[in-house]
Amino acid sequence: KAGVTQTPRYLIKTRGQQVTLSCSPISGHRSVSWYQQTPGQGLQFLFEYFSETQRNKGNFPGRFSGRQFSNSRSEMNVSTLELGDSALYLCASSVGTGYNSPLHFGNGTRLTVT
Amino acid sequence: AQRVTQPEKLLSVFKGAPVELKCNYSYSGSPELFWYVQYSRQRLQLLLRHISRESIKGFTADLNKGETSFHLKKPFAQEEDSAMYYCALNSGNTPLVFGKGTRLSVIA
Numbered sequence: 001k002a003g004v005t006q007t008p009r010y011l012i013k014t015r016g017q018q019v020t021l022s023c024s025p026i027s028g029h030r031s032v033s034w035y036q037q038t039p040g041q042g043l044q045f046l047f048e049y050f051s052e053t054q055r056n057k058g059n060f061p062g063r064f065s066g067r068q069f070s071n072s073r074s075e076m077n078v079s080t081l082e083l084g085d086s087a088l089y090l091c092a093s094s095v096g097t098g099y100n101s102p103l104h105f106g107n108g109t110r111l112t113v114t
Numbered sequence: 115a116q117r118v119t120q121p122e123k124l125l126s127v128f129k130g131a132p133v134e135l136k137c138n139y140s141y142s143g144s145p146e147l148f149w150y151v152q153y154s155r156q157r158l159q160l161l162l163r164h165i166s167r168e169s170i171k172g173f174t175a176d177l178n179k180g181e182t183s184f185h186l187k188k189p190f191a192q193e194e195d196s197a198m199y200y201c202a203l204n205s206g207n208t209p210l211v212f213g214k215g216t217r218l219s220v221i222a
Contacts, residue, residue: 048209
């Protein structure tokens with residue numbers, strides 16, 4: 001089975017721009033979660049989607065948004081980029097939700113905002 | 115609110131020495147605890163979860179509800195154990211909450 005695929009791997013944007021990150025989950029997985037990883041804060045939860053519905057949302061400003069499609073693929077969008085948005089954005093998929101469905105992570109998209 | 119604390123940012127041990135990576139959590143209910151590991155240039159992956167009571171790559175972790183801890187242990191460290199380790203907590207329908215991680219460095 002192919003793993004979780006995130007595209008692109010690297011992105012360089014300037015302040016004020018917007019960006020869209022894509023995530024293709026493992027085949028058969030219906031849940032997708034997004035995390036922001038930074039050296040200082042570790043992994044911080046952004047969103048969780050299951051069957052196209054947002055189940056949970058982390059404590060991030062409204063500039064961060066996401067969605068899930070009927071084929072379980074997911075995208076997240078960040079508008080009006082700030083320097084502090086520079087981070088590794090990780091997507092993880094799971095069969096379902098809850099502790100019986102461990103997360104499988106992608107390699108991440110490294111976003112640099114200049 | 116749930117919280118996971120990993121008090122050590124960096125832990126260095128010699129090859130063959132015992133390893134203990136500390137994890138404490140804050141949650142009033144019955145949590146599910148996990149350890150995830152990220153080796154150099156690899157993706158974050160599940161190492162073990164307390165509900166399985168398993169030993170993976172020689173690592174074990176016991177949930178101590180009295181001390182609200184889930185420390186990761188290995189009796190004899192190997193160089194290939196060098197990695198970033200994250201403790202994580204799940205409380206049912208809420209998303210997985212991660213600690214900030216501990217970098218384990220095993221010195222030959």
